Amino acid sequence: MPSQHVIIQTRSKKDEVDGVLREEREGSLTAPASSQQQKQEQQYTFSFLKPEAVKQRLVGEVVSRFERKGFTIRELRLHRMTRSEAERLYYVHKGKPFYEELVSHVTSGPVVLMIVAGPSPVETVRKLIGGTNPLTAEPGTIRGDFSTSITANVVHASDTSENARKEASIFFPPDALR
Numbered sequence: 001m002p003s004q005h006v007i008i009q010t011r012s013k014k015d016e017v018d019g020v021l022r023e024e025r026e027g028s029l030t031a032p033a034s035s036q037q038q039k040q041e042q043q044y045t046f047s048f049l050k051p052e053a054v055k056q057r058l059v060g061e062v063v064s065r066f067e068r069k070g071f072t073i074r075e076l077r078l079h080r081m082t083r084s085e086a087e088r089l090y091y092v093h094k095g096k097p098f099y100e101e102l103v104s105h106v107t108s109g110p111v112v113l114m115i116v117a118g119p120s121p122v123e124t125v126r127k128l129i130g131g132t133n134p135l136t137a138e139p140g141t142i143r144g145d146f147s148t149s150i151t152a153n154v155v156h157a158s159d160t161s162e163n164a165r166k167e168a169s170i171f172f173p174p175d176a177l178r
């Protein structure tokens with residue numbers, strides 16, 4: 001069967017060429033897949049667990065929910081937030097009725113700071129944590145499941161990529177954000 005053998009070889013060569021052409025068309029040869037993946041992985045958000053989450057031993061639960069969804073924890077650190085850091089973090093709320101209580105709460109005990117990486121991290125992490133007020137946050141979300149207090153609402157996550165960069169830079173060196 002030499003002729004059949006030749007046909008099979010010819011077909012597989014053709015498939016190979018088609019594959020290369022397809023990859024070229026889709027850009028995976030001109031821009032290597034690894035650099036495209038890196039671009040996606042470079043998306044991150046900033047999040048931190050508030051003092052009550054540490055006290056109530058919810059750190060593992062929250063980190064686990066982020067990981068189970070498919071996010072990667074790029075940075076994780078137990079930290080005692082200073083008043084000046086809290087003021088920088090929450091400067092947009094300065095002057096609001098809840099501001100003093102909020103700053104005093106997040107500086108009242110250790111928090112857990114995180115940089116979380118993955119696809120659409122800002123939007124998706126905010127969906128996972130739920131609405132600001134735990135009383136109206138959907139059950140199944142972190143705030144919906146673990147809190148009834150708007151100030152002690154377990155976890156914060158940045159609301160835009162720009163704020164994620166700003167907020168993360170209060171606590172992490174620039175090389176942690178690359």
Ligand code: CMP
Pocket residue numbers: 093098102132150151152153155156157
């Ligand atoms: P956080 O995601 O950390 O961002 C700002 C925080 O302000 C918010 O979660 C709440 O804990 C707190 N906060 C307290 N009262 C209010 C309010 N009425 N509206 C919005 N945020 C509030």
